[in-house]
Amino acid sequence: KFNRVSTKIGSSMKSVGEVMAIGRNFEEAFQKALRMVDENVNGFDPYVKEVNENELKEPTDKRMFVLAAALKNNYTVEKLYELTKIDRWFLEKLKNIVDYYKTLEGITSGSISYDILKCAKQIGFSDKQI
Template sequence: KLEEAFQKALRMVDENVNGFDPYLKGIDEEELERPTDKRMFVLAAALKAGYSVDRLYELTKIDRWFLEKMKNITCFYTVLETLDQSKLRHHLLRQAKQIGFSDKQIAKAVQSTELAVRKQRYENNIRPYVKQIDTVAAEWPATTNYLYLTYNGTVHDVQFPGWYTMVIGSGVYRIGSSVEFDWCAVGCLRELRHLGRKTIMVNYNPETVSTDYDMCDRLYFEEISFEVVMDIYDLENPEGVILS
């Protein structure tokens, strides 16, 4: 779903953002008219306050299809805020995950903690599926080692034999930053390969060496957060974990 991908993308760009958060910025119609890196959060605030899709289209010129998807997120956020965790039923928790809410984001809405939401999610067997990124637009079967997690699936695309070594990358960095921290991850992967170990890389910057297809045996393009890293760890059951 676009909602899931959109909220994941917002968290990847800034580790201090929980998702499509309506409380990060106030409503300012001038900001809605000017595209900036913060306009999404002004848009979230406007949707939460009841602005119509048509009015927001006039201000932003963002296609109504995308605005409707964003509205789905804010409407569900409002539903979550009416609940406490004891009233967060299985179907609501699953739906929240399918439209991209993180455990931390859900916890904030229902006045609970990330660990409590995670515990409830596992008790209800609400866990992500591992899918392969299709680099050939379904023209042929996907055979890449590029992987991601989604709650909008029914089966895994890969098996989990264990015995991998998992390397956690450095995540986002801005233009102008140096990349020596990524080279640490690359050096680690190469040394592990030299030792004959199979490797898993968790990172999400596509313009860096550690996310090249030939650097590791499995590459998860995923958020580097407690929730996601632990989900991958539980699925893969690696022999070891290295923080770069």
């Protein structure tokens, strides 16, 4: 049907831009899905895009990274709901990822404890992110 698209179907559905990711919770599955969509993406990274309220209002393929940046810049779930109309449940889950991202940033290199590493892995952080 499409000349330049691989006929092999994997976890990345190339023709429609869908991915399937399995995790024990939303945060883990979401971060895995982001890594499947684009090999240059490491997960829900707040440094990929800058905060831009106009980009938050319009659904685009990069809005999730603007959301990450907004959460990193202490936007509240309520403020993001007003801008995006994304259900608060999802926004809370995304906030969990960014909050833990901040926790990981505060750790000096090489001093990560077992408990912090375990929690990071449980919410979908890859080895590269950690």
